[in-house]
Amino acid sequence: MSDTPAPLSQAVHNPTTRHAIFIVATLNAGAGAAETVRGWxxxxxALVRTVGTRSPQENLSCVCAFGSRAWDTLFGSPRPAALHPFREFGSGERTAAATPGDLLLHIRADSMDLCFELATLLRNRLGDAVTVVDEVQGFRYFDRRAIIGFVDGTENPEGREAVDFTVIGDEDAEFAGGSYVLVQKYLHDMTAWNSLTVESQEGIIGRHKLSNVELDDDIKPSSSHSALTTLEENGQEVKILRDNMPFGRPGAGEFGTYFIGYARSPAPIEQMLENMFVGRPPGNYDRLLDYSRAITGGLFFVPSADLLESLASRAPSAGEAAVAPASAGSAA
Known part of the structure; x- marks a missing residue:
């Protein structure tokens, strides 16, 4: 048994906070942009510590992750074994679509001023090396409910189980301590959703709305969100770690959920998306998608805290740089 300590993960497992900022950016063209991001x-x-020490009780944290094409452009080989561009599922209006994204920041705290300050400092350090393509400010809604009124994240793993389901181990030893994270921005048709009876909503979600208790199997529809996002392998449930946040602009009629799921492999999250958007079996899709539309989608790799810092001195070899895209501004 090795005495070498396991790599320290980034703040993937930090408790859910009252506020969050999600920033997705694309890498601009040119060697100077790549050099800036590596140095950053x-x-x-250090920037997380600088801001967080002002108010330690507010639980400030940040997770930084990179998309597939950005990894090749910034760091070259070796690369995380399961990192690839976001896979699209579904068709027509019911599509989990891929959108541009090379860098993801997931900033959390119990006060928005700390999130805002850290986001500002991190963005300023990046300068014109990146272009922000999406930014969402999320908030806790009552007792951790989504905008649609149901509690979110009930089945999250906890403690040792959370680590086992989200942190890479010996299966990709060079990237041990890392994780994969998938994000999607959903907009909800709240007028149509609120026109449903509570009983109809509960059938779509698979839980009682007030108590959050799961519906009995003999009455829970196989097309419910709960049924289609429950995975089993060899008789054991496979879990991911969600830290979804509601967001919205009532004046603009915008109401949404920012989905963010962490796992040690993209496979379980992608299987959940296939179940939702295509159906299990095909055609038996998640009826929540009749009222919710995914408008972004990205897959990213979260390096361990130690690896993130060391990436500042890592760059593609000359041969890799010659074939790397000039700009990684396409879908993650």
């Missing part, structure tokens, strides 16, 4: 990697942890 060793500044992230």
């Amino acid at each position: 990697c060793e500044d992230v942890a």
Whole structure:
């Protein structure tokens, strides 16, 4: 048995906070932009400490992750074994679509001022090396409910189980301590949703709305959100770690959920999306998608805290740089 300590993960497992900022950016063209982002990697942890020490009780944290094409452009080989561009599922209006994204920041705290300050400092350090393509400010809604009124994240793993389901181990030893994270931005048709009876909503979600108790199997529809996002392998449930946040602009009629799921492999999250958007079996899709539309989608790799800092001194070889895309501004 090795005495070498396991790599320290980023703040993937930090408790859910009252506020969050999600930033997705694309890498701009040119060697200078790539060099800036690499150098920025060793500044992230220090900036989190700098802002967080002002109010330690507010639980400020930041997770930084990279998309597939950005990894090749910034760091070259080796690369995380399961990192690939976001896979699209479904068709027509019911599509889990891929959208541009090379860099993801997931900033959390119990007060928005700390989130805002850290986001500002991190963005300023990046300068014109990146272009922000999406930014969402999320908030806790009552007792951790989504905008649609149901409690979110009930089945999250906890403690040791959370680590086992989300942190890479010996299966990709060079990237041990890392995780994969998938994000999607959903907009809800609240007028149509609120026109449903509570009983109809409960059938779509698979839970009682007030108590959050799961519906009995003999009455829970196989097309419910709960049924289609429950995975089993060899008789054991396979879980992911969600830290979804509601967001919205009532004046603009915008109401949404920012989905963010962490796992040690993209496979379980992708299987959940296939079940939702295609159906299990095909055609038996998640009826929540009749009222919710995914408008973004990205897959990213979260390096361990130690690896993130060391990436500042890592770059593609000359041969890799020659074939890397000039700009990684396409879908993650």
